[in-house]
Amino acid sequence: MDTTQLLKGVLDLAVLAALRDEDGYGYDILRRLRTAGLGDVGDASVYGTLRRLYNGGLLTTYVVPSDEGPHRKYYSLNPAGRAELQRSGKVWQGFASTMDDLLRERGTA
Amino acid sequence: MNSTAQDEITAYVFAVRAALGDLPEAQRDELLEDLTEHLTEVMADGEGPLTDRVGSPEAYAAELRGTAPFVGGFPDPPTRPNPLIELRDQVLPVLRTADVKVGGVLGYERASDFGRLLRPAWWVLRGYLAAMVVAEILDGGDQPIGLLPRIGGSDGVALILLAAGILGSIWLGRRSFRLSTWPKAVLYGTSFVLVIVALTGFTQADGYTRDSYYSNVTSYDNPYSQVEDVFVYDAQGRLVTGARLLDQNGQPIHLGNAYCYDDEGTYADAPEGVYPYCASKAPFRMPDASDAPLPSPAPSGISPSAAEPSDAPATPSPSVSPSPSK
Numbered sequence: 001m002d003t004t005q006l007l008k009g010v011l012d013l014a015v016l017a018a019l020r021d022e023d024g025y026g027y028d029i030l031r032r033l034r035t036a037g038l039g040d041v042g043d044a045s046v047y048g049t050l051r052r053l054y055n056g057g058l059l060t061t062y063v064v065p066s067d068e069g070p071h072r073k074y075y076s077l078n079p080a081g082r083a084e085l086q087r088s089g090k091v092w093q094g095f096a097s098t099m100d101d102l103l104r105e106r107g108t109a
Numbered sequence: 110m111n112s113t114a115q116d117e118i119t120a121y122v123f124a125v126r127a128a129l130g131d132l133p134e135a136q137r138d139e140l141l142e143d144l145t146e147h148l149t150e151v152m153a154d155g156e157g158p159l160t161d162r163v164g165s166p167e168a169y170a171a172e173l174r175g176t177a178p179f180v181g182g183f184p185d186p187p188t189r190p191n192p193l194i195e196l197r198d199q200v201l202p203v204l205r206t207a208d209v210k211v212g213g214v215l216g217y218e219r220a221s222d223f224g225r226l227l228r229p230a231w232w233v234l235r236g237y238l239a240a241m242v243v244a245e246i247l248d249g250g251d252q253p254i255g256l257l258p259r260i261g262g263s264d265g266v267a268l269i270l271l272a273a274g275i276l277g278s279i280w281l282g283r284r285s286f287r288l289s290t291w292p293k294a295v296l297y298g299t300s301f302v303l304v305i306v307a308l309t310g311f312t313q314a315d316g317y318t319r320d321s322y323y324s325n326v327t328s329y330d331n332p333y334s335q336v337e338d339v340f341v342y343d344a345q346g347r348l349v350t351g352a353r354l355l356d357q358n359g360q361p362i363h364l365g366n367a368y369c370y371d372d373e374g375t376y377a378d379a380p381e382g383v384y385p386y387c388a389s390k391a392p393f394r395m396p397d398a399s400d401a402p403l404p405s406p407a408p409s410g411i412s413p414s415a416a417e418p419s420d421a422p423a424t425p426s427p428s429v430s431p432s433p434s435k
Contacts, residue, residue, distance in 0.1 A: 008175065011176070025150060026143070026146075026147040026150060027147065027150035027151050027154060028150075030151075042163075042164070042172045043147075043151060043162075043163040043164075043169070044163065044164075044168075044169040044170075044172035044173045044176070045172050045173075045175065045176055047143070047144065047147050047173070048140065048172070048173040048175070048176030049176050051139070051140060051142070051143065051176075052176055055139065071146075072146075072150065073143055073146060
């Protein structure tokens, strides 16, 4: 099974979760996701998802000057983003536990 | 950051833009808005050409396109059209405009700002109304309780109840912002009922005030309102003519109508305050007054002075009410 296909469905939730405890700029978030174990996640996917979540009103941005490069655009969860994270997180947990149950019943896991 | 790397990024972004050429201009611009900055971060992190790290511009564009549907990562549950919400969406903008317009007339930014200032006043009024309702329920008396929450006609109880009601309402008002949905609904429902009660009470009180303005005192409780003429008899039961009635202050007592409309149908004005006006209509008449016996047994209460022999032809008191028994 291809994890990139699975990832497509949950990338929004993954990006929101990566921003839960700490604000971050685009590449920063990509690194967080990869460190967390989502090695297959593509740069364009994270970048595009951030843009989309921002346009959807779930994120706010602010610019921080950087010594060794251009200004960095930081993304931050706003209340709507936190609400969406909670809602989608519940959907995911329900879905994941259903899958777990299914796999256990079949004796696969 | 050297210029070579900058050029590489610019070329890369250009290639991605080209690969997204079929998208509407605005959507493409939006999608690529931060791409240069973002790729600069990527470049700064390690070595090697950009294509090695993030793939070809075409692949990048394809991946970007995959994130393009501007909806949540999970398909949103289908939203059933809610007629109430649709109605609200239509009505709210109109109300907001009215809010601002009326607010200008009142000298506030919005009319609701002014209304918010009136909130404590409503709390006080609500406390009064609640006290009135409580008094109305607890008071078993027949008398109307008036405009204060009297129980058993007691002003003291009224004031205590009033103070309790108002203080309670203010306390509740200050807490109402923190109430959860159900207690809030109960509070609003009760307030609505109180408003209805208040309107009913106001209408009643208004009605009483207007009615009493027109009410005619003589036609109401006055037992003499039916009196047309007064016949005074002396101790011997003789009709006294030319009698005058005076009260304790010497004021003439006016009863009846100062005219005579006798049996033959002739009309004649009579001097005011000299009784009887119409001697021919006297209820009792002696065939011969000079040798007539005392009118004992007097027909029911016609002759108040009959029991006690007195020289006074008439007692100047309004309490004496010879009522013609027709």
